[in-house]
Amino acid sequence: MTDKTADASTLSPTDVLAPHDTTGPSIPIWLTSDTNPVSGIDTLDDAAKRWLETTRFTSAAKKQAFLPGEGGTIAGVAFGLGNGAVGDPSGPSELLIGQLAASLPPGLYHLGRETPHAALAAIAWGLGAYKFRRYKTGASDTQPARLKIPERLDYQAIVDQVSSVWKGRDLINTPASDLAPEDLEAAAARLARDHGASLETTVGNDLLAKGFRMIHAVGRASPRAPRLIDLRWQKPGGSATAPTLTLVGKGITFDTGGLDIKPASAMLLMKKDMGGAAAALTLAELIITSGLDVRLRLLIAAAENSIAGDAFRPGDILLSHAGKTVEVGNTDAEGRLVLADALSLADEESPDTVLVFATLTGAARVALGPDLPAVFTNDDAFATALTSEAAAVGDPLWRMPLWPGYERHLDSEVADMNNVYEAPFAGAITAALFLKRFVKNARRFAHFDLYGWRPAARPLGPKGGEPQTARAIFSVISKEFTS
Numbered sequence: 001m002t003d004k005t006a007d008a009s010t011l012s013p014t015d016v017l018a019p020h021d022t023t024g025p026s027i028p029i030w031l032t033s034d035t036n037p038v039s040g041i042d043t044l045d046d047a048a049k050r051w052l053e054t055t056r057f058t059s060a061a062k063k064q065a066f067l068p069g070e071g072g073t074i075a076g077v078a079f080g081l082g083n084g085a086v087g088d089p090s091g092p093s094e095l096l097i098g099q100l101a102a103s104l105p106p107g108l109y110h111l112g113r114e115t116p117h118a119a120l121a122a123i124a125w126g127l128g129a130y131k132f133r134r135y136k137t138g139a140s141d142t143q144p145a146r147l148k149i150p151e152r153l154d155y156q157a158i159v160d161q162v163s164s165v166w167k168g169r170d171l172i173n174t175p176a177s178d179l180a181p182e183d184l185e186a187a188a189a190r191l192a193r194d195h196g197a198s199l200e201t202t203v204g205n206d207l208l209a210k211g212f213r214m215i216h217a218v219g220r221a222s223p224r225a226p227r228l229i230d231l232r233w234q235k236p237g238g239s240a241t242a243p244t245l246t247l248v249g250k251g252i253t254f255d256t257g258g259l260d261i262k263p264a265s266a267m268l269l270m271k272k273d274m275g276g277a278a279a280a281l282t283l284a285e286l287i288i289t290s291g292l293d294v295r296l297r298l299l300i301a302a303a304e305n306s307i308a309g310d311a312f313r314p315g316d317i318l319l320s321h322a323g324k325t326v327e328v329g330n331t332d333a334e335g336r337l338v339l340a341d342a343l344s345l346a347d348e349e350s351p352d353t354v355l356v357f358a359t360l361t362g363a364a365r366v367a368l369g370p371d372l373p374a375v376f377t378n379d380d381a382f383a384t385a386l387t388s389e390a391a392a393v394g395d396p397l398w399r400m401p402l403w404p405g406y407e408r409h410l411d412s413e414v415a416d417m418n419n420v421y422e423a424p425f426a427g428a429i430t431a432a433l434f435l436k437r438f439v440k441n442a443r444r445f446a447h448f449d450l451y452g453w454r455p456a457a458r459p460l461g462p463k464g465g466e467p468q469t470a471r472a473i474f475s476v477i478s479k480e481f482t483s
Contacts, residue, residue: 098128172465219303258331275452363427
């Protein structure tokens with residue numbers, strides 16, 4: 001770890017989200033829309049309405065205006081929601097409120113009138129307020145704007161959700177100089193310690209002894225030992241027959257591409273190649289802090305894909321934990337190798353659900369872009385629920401097929417399978433099919449091929465790491481497992 005760690009920001013979600021009973025004056029935020037224009041705000045006086053008319057404020061999405069108060073103060077903020085359904089990147093327009101958290105001057109604010117999506121607005125505020133300041137020397141020059149949460153909402157649940165996402169973002173944003181496989185283990189250890197979970201880790205050459213040869217092969221060229229991180233948790237007093245849910249995350253803390261080395265331009269963001277692990281950790285914390293009655297297991301296959309004399313090679317044949325041999329067609333397709341070992345371990349217990357998270361293929365980005373992770377699943381009802389709920393909470397995803405006709409793309413003349421298909425077609429589907437081969441017993445399987453990064457600042461957060469799909473999946477399973 002570098003000396004920069006001493007400069008980490010102390011900003012937390014409680015600094016930007018305030019309980020309803022917080023004392024002191026607060027500034028109202030008046031939400032307007034096409035169906036609820038300024039003229040319909042009964043509690044706004046005529047002078048304020050005339051001011052907004054004079055300054056040509058409209059209810060268009062993201063439009064904002066300050067209402068002047070006595071002595072040069074701010075009496076209120078008007079904010080446009082457009083047609084009410086133009087959230088960012090999807091969902092109700094209340095999600096746009098995240099923009100205000102990053103743009104308003106310091107102070108305490110509250111929503112000036114009731115809105116049907118107040119909880120989403122509060123979460124959006126928390127997400128929009130995030131800043132990664134770990135490597136900024138000196139203190140922040142301003143205090144954050146704070147939103148007072150309405151009394152009818154569960155303040156702690158909102159803070160917990162925002163906090164989980166912030167932690168996931170911090171992991172992705174941290175450069176590989178300060179985030180190695182052992183640091184992912186430390187993040188899992190903190191989660192276990194804080195919530196009474198158990199943790200077991202298999203490190204270095206012990207991976208060989210336990211049959212995790214593909215994780216070892218990918219990470220052996222790095223001086224930072226690869227590892228398999230295994231966390232288990234169940235709600236205290238939870239049912240012995242509660243559903244079993246296993247999360248598997250790709251934790252490649254930096255990816256050079258191995259001997260099939262990436263060009264420099266493709267390596268610039270490879271600190272985010274552990275974005276799948278960050279998403280899995282984020283979802284695990286959401287599940288734990290909400291107290292869902294599930295038997296949770298979290299597996300993270302962590303390694304650094306480096307180049308050295310003992311790096312694994314194209315053409316090598318690796319024996320997987322499942323007992324199947326894999327020919328290495330490309331060392332830059334290492335994520336599916338480490339995940340395969342973790343998946344076969346997970347599958348030994350025949351869990352009800354296995355969810356896999358990985359920044360796995362450029363092909364998924366070509367097809368769907370950075371905002372829209374791909375989901376592959378064998379459960380049609382789950383896919384429908386995911387797509388709908390994900391769009392509703394502003395954490396969208398899109399289903400792609402586990403097309404069996406492309407299984408032939410994984411054929412190898414010398415091993416049970418190859419880790420890549422040599423032609424530039426259906427790369428994301430072929431990768432998903434590769435992973436699915438190591439899940440035979442689980443009832444439900446879903447693989448999330450995500451980007452893990454926001455390319456530019458948006459209302460729900462600044463440019464940088466994003467544990468995509470975690471909020472969406474939590475929204476679905478929290479309803480499923482409490483019904």
